[in-house]
Amino acid sequence: MAAVGALFVLLPLAAMVARVNWAQFIPLLTSEASITALGLSLRTAAASTVLCVLFGVPLALVLARGHFPGQRLLRSFVLLPLVLPPVVGGIALLYTFGRRGLLGQSLEVAGVQIAFSTTAVVLAQTFVALPFLVVSLEGALRSAGSRYEAVAATLGARPTTVLRRVTLPLVLPGLASGAVLSFARSLGEFGATLTFAGSLQGVTRTLPLEIYLQRETDADAAVALSLLLVTVAVIVVGLTYRSPAPAGSRSAGSKHASARDASRRVRVTP
Structure with missing residues (x-):
């Protein structure tokens, strides 16, 4: 069954390479x-990766370290783009930043138009990619624990210094x-971008949109560009995924070294 599962993923890729x-x-x-695309x-x-880091780090910290009413609900909404169809996200962004949207009307009065611009592409990509960074970083925060942060606080470090x-x-x-995964997800975004930003060459037509258009006119170009995106995705997965170390492989000396390294980090200068 494992072989069947692997073939289910590999055969379509092999068929594309053969084409x-x-x-x-x-x-x-x-x-x-x-x-251009x-x-x-x-x-x-x-x-969009920069925006994901700016927004995602505080969100992950709040979700991993905070304790407040509605925390689970907040996590559900933050991770919603993972399961939401991208076109629905594009519609939501359109009715938020569009010309007649919730914020778009005020922005239009100020002379700022976001929808169907390069800025709209960045916002659409950030919307769908942000949960990837939040999930990765929140898991890392929970695994790391808070004992070293507590030690730093007892030594008199300010919260910003601890962070x-x-x-x-x-x-x-x-x-x-998380940042690499967010970049890869942004690079492959299609539905939200098409709905919110449109497809204007040199302005909003990203590589996935170019593949979609080429599929109708030049199948060879569509396959070549698709293979390029697949190659980028494989590289990203190879960079982000690491096999877990065998249990007990870390020696007691390495653990003590890690503890000494952490204690050096939390020293506070008077």
Whole structure:
């Protein structure tokens, strides 16, 4: 059954690779439309990843360390984009930041138009990618525990000092994994982007939208661009996934070394 499950994933990818027109592969990837779409995707995905870090780190901290009424409800809403159809997210963003949206009307009066712009692409990607960073970082925070933070507090460290010198260094691998996953999810976003930002070449037409359009006119180009996205996804998974270490592989000396390293972090200068 494991082999059947693996084949279920691998066979479609193999079929796509077999369909690639290798003689025209490089010209298809380097066409003007492909380069423009790829460049736009990389820029917007990088911008949305920055927003995910700015918003996701405080959210993960609140969910992992906070205790307040409605915390489970807040977590449910924050993680909602993971199960929500992206087109529904695009509609929600449109009725929030669109010309007649909840905030869009006030922004329109101020001369700011978000919908169907590059900014809309970034917001759509952030909306769908933010939960990936929150989930990764919240899990890392819960695994790390709060004992070192408590030690730093007893030594007189301020909350900002604890966050900067203890908490973030301890969960840096989880933060990096969440950021990479957010970047990959942003790079592959389609439904919310199409609904909220449209498909304007050089402005909102990202690589997934270009693949969708090429599928109707040039199947070889669509397959080549799809293979490019698959390659990026494989690299991202390889960078973020690490096999768990065998139980008992860490020696007592390494544990003491980690404790000494943490104690050095929490020292407070008078």
